[in-house]
Amino acid sequence: WAKADGKNRWVAYDPERNAREVARFTLSARMPAAVESEEFYVDYQPIVRLSDGAMTGVEALVRWAHPEFGRLGPDRFIGLAEETGLIVALGRWVLREAAGQARRWRDRYGDRAPVVSVNLAARQTQEPDLVADVSTIIAAAGLPPSSIQLELTESAIMGTTGGPLRTLRELADLGIRIAIDDFGTGYSNLAYLRHLPVHAIKLAGSFMEGVGNPHTLDPGDETIVTTLVSLSHALGHQVIAEGVEDSAQADRLREIGCDSAQGWLFAKAGPPGEIERMLDQQLLTAPAQRTR
Ligand code: C2E
Ligand code: MG
Ligand code: MG
Ligand code: MG
Numbered sequence: 001w002a003k004a005d006g007k008n009r010w011v012a013y014d015p016e017r018n019a020r021e022v023a024r025f026t027l028s029a030r031m032p033a034a035v036e037s038e039e040f041y042v043d044y045q046p047i048v049r050l051s052d053g054a055m056t057g058v059e060a061l062v063r064w065a066h067p068e069f070g071r072l073g074p075d076r077f078i079g080l081a082e083e084t085g086l087i088v089a090l091g092r093w094v095l096r097e098a099a100g101q102a103r104r105w106r107d108r109y110g111d112r113a114p115v116v117s118v119n120l121a122a123r124q125t126q127e128p129d130l131v132a133d134v135s136t137i138i139a140a141a142g143l144p145p146s147s148i149q150l151e152l153t154e155s156a157i158m159g160t161t162g163g164p165l166r167t168l169r170e171l172a173d174l175g176i177r178i179a180i181d182d183f184g185t186g187y188s189n190l191a192y193l194r195h196l197p198v199h200a201i202k203l204a205g206s207f208m209e210g211v212g213n214p215h216t217l218d219p220g221d222e223t224i225v226t227t228l229v230s231l232s233h234a235l236g237h238q239v240i241a242e243g244v245e246d247s248a249q250a251d252r253l254r255e256i257g258c259d260s261a262q263g264w265l266f267a268k269a270g271p272p273g274e275i276e277r278m279l280d281q282q283l284l285t286a287p288a289q290r291t292r
Helices: 015-036 074-084 089-112 130-140 153-157 163-173 205-210 219-233 247-256 273-283
Strands: 039-050 055-066 070-072 113-121 148-153 177-183 202-204 238-241
Touching: 015 055, 015 074, 039 089, 039 273, 055 074, 055 089, 055 247, 055 273, 074 089, 089 113, 089 130, 089 148, 089 273, 113 177, 130 163, 148 153, 148 205, 153 177, 163 177, 202 205, 202 219, 202 273, 205 219, 219 238
Parallel strands: 055 113, 113 148, 148 177, 177 202, 202 238
Antiparallel strands: 039 055, 055 070
16 A cells, blocks of 8 residues: 555555556656667658559658667657657657658659658647757758658647747748648647648548448448548648558548558558668669659
């Protein structure tokens, strides 16, 4: 038994919860050193154009090669990093890393290099230096800003300092692409969507279950996806479907008119060399005529 919160309330000692707390503490304590010592690394997952299967983009997804716990996925540490504020340093590191990789792909593939998409946490959008940092990193890599896309969730957008419009407008004015991540899972503000300077909407993977699946228990998924695709297109935004795992989903999405897709059907996230292997193969078999 332990006394909770220093108040006169006694709660049962819960060993599982305690273990979780210790793990959280251990992880967050090591995180600053881990950023310094490059224990983090970035994998890339293809984003594929549905009309012809070309890999037009990749999403940078951070991982942690922890010396004791092995490889950790972002779900294990991004939330913690947001709580401690370390996400600002980590997020900056990921962007710098992804920009460096984008540079190497540009040198190798020119205009056919994939657009590199990087996630921005809510906490980062509250930093007054965000726009300046992003601009500096892209300039230092010598990249055309349109070769980078920033992904923000709806809640990250709404929490932006100076109002979502101002920060997003400043980022968009740099020439960077903006995508709304996991669209449809938060409190989607459709009226707002009209005013946001975004390039693309990423439809949350949770909608894909019922897409192209005649046995689905939820026919609402296809209705939602169809409606969001036509709404986004009417507002001038591209649509990227996330979490596409089978070809029936991809076929149906193509029929619906969804622009691009990302998911295990095409590839899991992997190291840059894996992306290059796929691009080399693609460019060899389908030469030239790739416009975005
Ligand atoms: P997200 O931005 O929505 O990224 C997509 C997630 O879906 C990735 O998980 C990816 O591996 C997973 N995924 C891709 N295809 C499929 C599929 O076909 N089926 C299923 N079930 N899942 C698929 P991951 O890598 O574990 O990343 C989880 C989340 O962590 C990301 O979700 C993103 O919100 C966050 N994250 C990753 N890297 C960063 C980062 O550098 N900064 C920030 N702030 N967040 C990051
Ligand atoms: Mg994302
Ligand atoms: Mg997403
Ligand atoms: Mg997510």
